[in-house]
Structures are given as structure tokens and as C-alpha cells.
Amino acid sequence: MGLIVQKFGGSSVANAERVMNVAQIVTETYRQGNDVIVVVSAQGDTTDDLIDKAHEINEKPSLREMDMLLTSGEQISVALLSMAIEKLGCPAVSLLGWQAGFNTTSAYGTARIKSIKSDRIKAELDRHNIVVVAGFQGINKYDDLTTLGRGGSDTSAVAIAAALHADRCQIFTDVEGVFTADPRKVENAQKLQEITYDEMLELATLGAQVLNNRSVEMAKKYNVEIEVLSSLKRVPGTIVKEVVKMEKMLVRGVTKDTDVARISVTNIPNIPGIAFKLFSKLAQKKINVDIILQSVGRDGTKDITFTVSKDNAQSAVDALQDFLDIDKSNITCDTNIAKISVVGAGMESHPGTASKMFEALFESNINIEMISTSEIKISVLINAEEADRAVSAVHRAFFPVS
Amino acid sequence: MGLIVQKFGGSSVANAERVMNVAQIVTETYRQGNDVIVVVSAQGDTTDDLIDKAHEINEKPSLREMDMLLTSGEQISVALLSMAIEKLGCPAVSLLGWQAGFNTTSAYGTARIKSIKSDRIKAELDRHNIVVVAGFQGINKYDDLTTLGRGGSDTSAVAIAAALHADRCQIFTDVEGVFTADPRKVENAQKLQEITYDEMLELATLGAQVLNNRSVEMAKKYNVEIEVLSSLKRVPGTIVKEVVKMEKMLVRGVTKDTDVARISVTNIPNIPGIAFKLFSKLAQKKINVDIILQSVGRDGTKDITFTVSKDNAQSAVDALQDFLDIDKSNITCDTNIAKISVVGAGMESHPGTASKMFEALFESNINIEMISTSEIKISVLINAEEADRAVSAVHRAFFPVS
Numbered sequence: 001m002g003l004i005v006q007k008f009g010g011s012s013v014a015n016a017e018r019v020m021n022v023a024q025i026v027t028e029t030y031r032q033g034n035d036v037i038v039v040v041s042a043q044g045d046t047t048d049d050l051i052d053k054a055h056e057i058n059e060k061p062s063l064r065e066m067d068m069l070l071t072s073g074e075q076i077s078v079a080l081l082s083m084a085i086e087k088l089g090c091p092a093v094s095l096l097g098w099q100a101g102f103n104t105t106s107a108y109g110t111a112r113i114k115s116i117k118s119d120r121i122k123a124e125l126d127r128h129n130i131v132v133v134a135g136f137q138g139i140n141k142y143d144d145l146t147t148l149g150r151g152g153s154d155t156s157a158v159a160i161a162a163a164l165h166a167d168r169c170q171i172f173t174d175v176e177g178v179f180t181a182d183p184r185k186v187e188n189a190q191k192l193q194e195i196t197y198d199e200m201l202e203l204a205t206l207g208a209q210v211l212n213n214r215s216v217e218m219a220k221k222y223n224v225e226i227e228v229l230s231s232l233k234r235v236p237g238t239i240v241k242e243v244v245k246m247e248k249m250l251v252r253g254v255t256k257d258t259d260v261a262r263i264s265v266t267n268i269p270n271i272p273g274i275a276f277k278l279f280s281k282l283a284q285k286k287i288n289v290d291i292i293l294q295s296v297g298r299d300g301t302k303d304i305t306f307t308v309s310k311d312n313a314q315s316a317v318d319a320l321q322d323f324l325d326i327d328k329s330n331i332t333c334d335t336n337i338a339k340i341s342v343v344g345a346g347m348e349s350h351p352g353t354a355s356k357m358f359e360a361l362f363e364s365n366i367n368i369e370m371i372s373t374s375e376i377k378i379s380v381l382i383n384a385e386e387a388d389r390a391v392s393a394v395h396r397a398f399f400p401v402s
Numbered sequence: 403m404g405l406i407v408q409k410f411g412g413s414s415v416a417n418a419e420r421v422m423n424v425a426q427i428v429t430e431t432y433r434q435g436n437d438v439i440v441v442v443s444a445q446g447d448t449t450d451d452l453i454d455k456a457h458e459i460n461e462k463p464s465l466r467e468m469d470m471l472l473t474s475g476e477q478i479s480v481a482l483l484s485m486a487i488e489k490l491g492c493p494a495v496s497l498l499g500w501q502a503g504f505n506t507t508s509a510y511g512t513a514r515i516k517s518i519k520s521d522r523i524k525a526e527l528d529r530h531n532i533v534v535v536a537g538f539q540g541i542n543k544y545d546d547l548t549t550l551g552r553g554g555s556d557t558s559a560v561a562i563a564a565a566l567h568a569d570r571c572q573i574f575t576d577v578e579g580v581f582t583a584d585p586r587k588v589e590n591a592q593k594l595q596e597i598t599y600d601e602m603l604e605l606a607t608l609g610a611q612v613l614n615n616r617s618v619e620m621a622k623k624y625n626v627e628i629e630v631l632s633s634l635k636r637v638p639g640t641i642v643k644e645v646v647k648m649e650k651m652l653v654r655g656v657t658k659d660t661d662v663a664r665i666s667v668t669n670i671p672n673i674p675g676i677a678f679k680l681f682s683k684l685a686q687k688k689i690n691v692d693i694i695l696q697s698v699g700r701d702g703t704k705d706i707t708f709t710v711s712k713d714n715a716q717s718a719v720d721a722l723q724d725f726l727d728i729d730k731s732n733i734t735c736d737t738n739i740a741k742i743s744v745v746g747a748g749m750e751s752h753p754g755t756a757s758k759m760f761e762a763l764f765e766s767n768i769n770i771e772m773i774s775t776s777e778i779k780i781s782v783l784i785n786a787e788e789a790d791r792a793v794s795a796v797h798r799a800f801f802p803v804s
Contacts, residue, residue, distance in 0.1 A: 016458040057485050058489040078470065083468075120545070145498075
């Protein structure tokens, strides 16, 4: 038996019935002889409701007060879950972020965990309590409450698992694990038994939002083994760890991301350093750039194409027009596109992966508008309308329907 | 200019509009050059809603987890009020009970304030912030959250005013102040300019729930001047302090309390100490006894009559039957009664007060069933149906309609 950290998201504790279900899982683990630390998020839509309440009063509240407001959400969940565990006859104690020793940076709304002073958690475990910790929150050096930003509860769970050298960190969600593609859309999508941190990071970035990226990065850094599994269906999930059995798969999954805008600039004067200046301009405006392609255009000028999230498309175009003294007609922005990617640490030693992907798209008559590759992924941009068909076609190529 | 503590109850911050109204009051006081500390309760029905949520999961949750749950209510109010104050252009900072230094006893649900470590509040005042403090809550020696029980926010406000030697402690409610009788029911009820702590305590006990009793006791102990006033109508309220100008009033107010049950026991053997044993039996069962009358009955036996709250009537009767070896027919319990009282520190040197009250009741043809007097009040028990008519008649005697 060992120390197990279990994390439950907002939908897993959305109402009394769900809270009791979580209490069932937790107390079963405890009764098997384990020490259990549970990390929970705010119930269902609580966080969004609180944000609405704030905006009714002040459209731009200070971040400090926003954190003061939002941290009440997890406070409610931890109290209710502890009551549910008590109801099932096990001893429980709830702890807020500051009580659990989460020391963070001062950046309200996007704080980072600096350290976990785990004395209190340890003392409660020694008393054989199930420790129910409020995720997503901590305290800064001013003794003020902070939040870790969206998805921060995953990070809270991994951080506790790392600090206390837990034997396993289980992240319960509303899906059964990590799949080779979205199982609601792709026939024959398969649940992965194991996946590496790097693969998980690529999948998350590519839109398969099962685990928050920061939590995966932290798990990789401290070598915390994560299991992603369902809180409703009691079946084994997917283990995320450093090295996995390669099985026969080259590719771990196929994903699509439709939150992409492609911006192209043609006829840029061929001056050294112009690309650097252009992208540092975007960075100043906090616009994240994903894929970048540069090619030589006509007359010795340059063409640069890159992608940003749809939210950032207009401000990226504006920044370019301010910065480059060129005709507006040279800047085009296309939001009707999707990024399809295959991810897998196995592919780098198998040069056939890319061609297999392109072949699948060609056979489905889908035009590739842009290609980008890294060691563990290959991404293509295609027309948005064809995204689902493309994912199915590529998935079928790598995971044939048996 | 000075230091002013302002306390707003749950109905004063029940929605966004009310919160903005409170922010108006607070920022006006601040802009007049005062240092301002605001104490707020949870919004409207929040506390009751949270209790319902808890009971849906566990009918008997531990008190510790209940306090963890309930304290989130004020956390939401302080954050929202701070945002509203920011919106009106003044600097604000919200503090939870523990951040504001409220150290309490460990009794979850009914904790008492042991001390206020006011460094943080002072530091925030030095930075010219309006300090918005969560009422009703504190922290115990285990670093766990505690609540002060219902009405605890009044106590929080008075405690801060005492600790920081505030120039005034304003308790904002939904009434304009303390009245000579319930203004919704009694014609010509008058708002009092001033009232002593003792009078206020009697009025509160007698059902005029404007101020929580513990807060008045604390105000008396630390000589904190309280003003009770309306958060909706900007007119002067009632000042509660040690010594008040006597004006011409003998009587401060007329109140009724219908939460009364009268229990009579006849034919008790005339054994020394039997009354003592009887009432200590009730005390063991935590039954508060209000008025007690004892008279000699027939055959040298005793008759004892006393009043308790309606909630406690049945268990008081049960306790008596267990304890006294007498016929059940000797115990009667009447819940169809009301207690009408006149209160005023001026009355003790004016023997005419009691007879004036009795005369008013007699002229209205209302039968007095029991009488009890103290230095600053006279109470009578009458039939419950006649309560409102009795209050009006007595009030008219002391405060003639001009």
C-alpha cells in the first residue's frame, strides 16, 4: 500500500450525487490501506458563475480581488467532499491552498507554485485522515490568496505528488484516458495504456485537452507517474510516464485543432533580421506564434507565413501593418483552416510516417496547405471543413480497423 | 476625521445593485477624509443555501467542515465589495477573518474572539486602503477556519472597533435605527436618538433583533459607541452608548415576543431546594428559563410557573415529569401567549411606569396572566392573539400620538 494522490475536476463534483461518487472512489482507495490525498476543483460552473458576478459589478476588477473571489469555489468543494467522506464513515479533513502549504509567486490569476510546505498534510496523514486539498490555489508572500490559472488543479495534484513522493497521481476526468483520436468522432479510436510526457505535451498542445500542460511539464521534471482515468467508469486509464513500452505503435494519436488562423505576408524586403524583428513585435504583444514558414518570393523579396490562435489573428494583422511599411494587400489572414497532427515518439526513427500521413490525405482528396514537423509530431494545415474527415482518414492509416 | 468601522449585513449586499449602494456609502465616508474599515456578512441567503448543500450530502456534517463551507460566503462578499469600491475609484483590499487577525477559540460554529492581531489591518490603512473584512469568521490555534455563529458579523465589527480604538462603529441594517416599538406595526413608533447598552440588551432579548446581543455586550465592555442606521435611507440612526441624555422619556421602547411557552407545575411538595434542583435539571438540558414565579399553593405545597422558548417547551415538560414524582395533570404548558415589555433605564426612579402599563392594558380589556419586573424593564404575559393590540395600547400610553 502507498500514498496516492487523486484529483477530481469540476464536472466530477458538480452536484451532491457526483460528490458522493467521488467519495466512494476515495474511500475505496483508503480502505485498501492507502494514504490518500484528494485534490478538487470548484464545482461545475461555479468559477464561471463567480466571474459573471464580478463582471456585473466591475468589468475590470483587480486580479487580487478576483483571486479572493474565485478561491471560494474550491473551498466549497473541499468542505462538501469531506462531508461526503465522513458520511461514508472515513475520517477526512479539508485544507485550503494556504493551509496545505502552497506557496506561490505573487502573480494573481496566473501564479506559479514556488514550494509546498507539507507539514500540515503530513500531520493529517499521520492522523489517518483522508486529506482533501483545494486545487488551483495558494498563497503568496503577502499572505494573499492566489490562483494558478485555468487547469491549475492538475498542477496542484502533481505538485503534491512530487513534494510527498506519492506512489501514483491519478487525474480523474470525464474521459477514460488518452485516446489515439477523439473517440466521439473517430471510429476505432483506441485508449492508450501508456504515453510519454513529451507525447502528452504534444497532444495537449494540439487540442486533446485531457491534462493541463503545466502539470505534465511538472510531472516530467519531478518524474511523477500520472494516471488519467474516468471518475464515472471504473476501468484502468492511461499512464503518463518517462519511458513507455513501445508496443507496435509508431504513432500515439491523431488530433485536430481548429483554433488556428494562418497569416501570410508576401513581398517583404529581403533585409537581414526582419523576421526576428517581426516576431519579437508579436511577442511584445503576447501573441503566441505556432508554425512558421519562410520562403523566398519573387524579385528577391521574402514570403512569411505563420499561424496564431484565432483570438490573436486581428491583433497580429494590426501589428504587422504598423510594423511593415507595405501594401495591405500583401497581408492575408485565413481563419477557415484546421491543424491535423500525428504524435508519437516512435516516429523519428521511422521515416515512413510522414508519407503515410500524406498518402492518407491524398487518397481522401484533401489538400495540404502547409506542413510542419518536429521529432515527435507531424502537423499539416488543411481546410477546416475537411478536418474531421482528415482525422478519420489519417487515423485509419495508422490504426487500421481490424 | 477619524477611523470609522462600518458593518453591512447580508441583505445590504444581497445583489450587485446593493453591493454598489454599500460601496457608495463606504467611499463617501472615505472621501470625507476618514480611515474606513468595512465588515460584511455573506450575501442574502448564501449561508442558508450552503447549509442546504451540505445537508443534501450529510445531515450531520462535522462542525469543522461546516465552518470551512460557510466561511466561503463572506469571502465572496468581501471580494465583490472591494471590486465595487475599486469601480468607484477608491483603493480597497479585502481580508478574510484570518488575514485580519481574528484569533478565536476552537469551538467550530460558535467560536469566540480571543484576540485581534491587527498588524495587517493597520498596514493596509497606512497604505490608505479601504479595508474590507469578512465578518463572522476567524481562525483557531490549529490554523483552521471558525465561525462566530449567527449574528457574528456584528461582533466582528465591534471587536475591530475596540481593537483599533475606532471613533465610531456603524452597524447598517434594513431599519433606520432602534424604535420605541416595531414601526411596521405600531402607529407613532419613534426612532430613538440614543439608547444605553443595557437598554439595547433588554430590547434585543425581547425580540427587537436589530443588534446581536454579544456585540452589544462587547461594545459595553470596551466602551465602543455604536450607531445603528439604515443602508438604504441616509438619515441619522440610533447611537448606543454608556450614558445617554435622558430626554423626557422614561421608556425606550415597547416590544413583544411571541416565542414564549409558559409551563406551570402545581402541588409540588414544599421541600427546601426543590426549585433549585428543578431548574438545574433544566439547565443541564440547556433549556434557558426566562421568567420564574413561585407561589405557595394549597395544603402547603408550591406552585411554580416559568417561561421557556417554544422550541424547548416539550423537552422542559418531559424533564419535569422525569424529575418530579407527581401527577401529570399537575403540569400544564401554554404556548398561546406573548410577552409584552417596556424597557427604559429611566423607569426605576419612576414608580408610575408599571401602573401606567397595566392601566393601558386594562383599558384595552387585555388580561395580564403573569408579571415580571427588573430595574430597566417590565414584562407581562398575555394571550398571543392580543399581542399587537397590547403593544399599540402600551406604546400609546407612553408615546401619545401628538
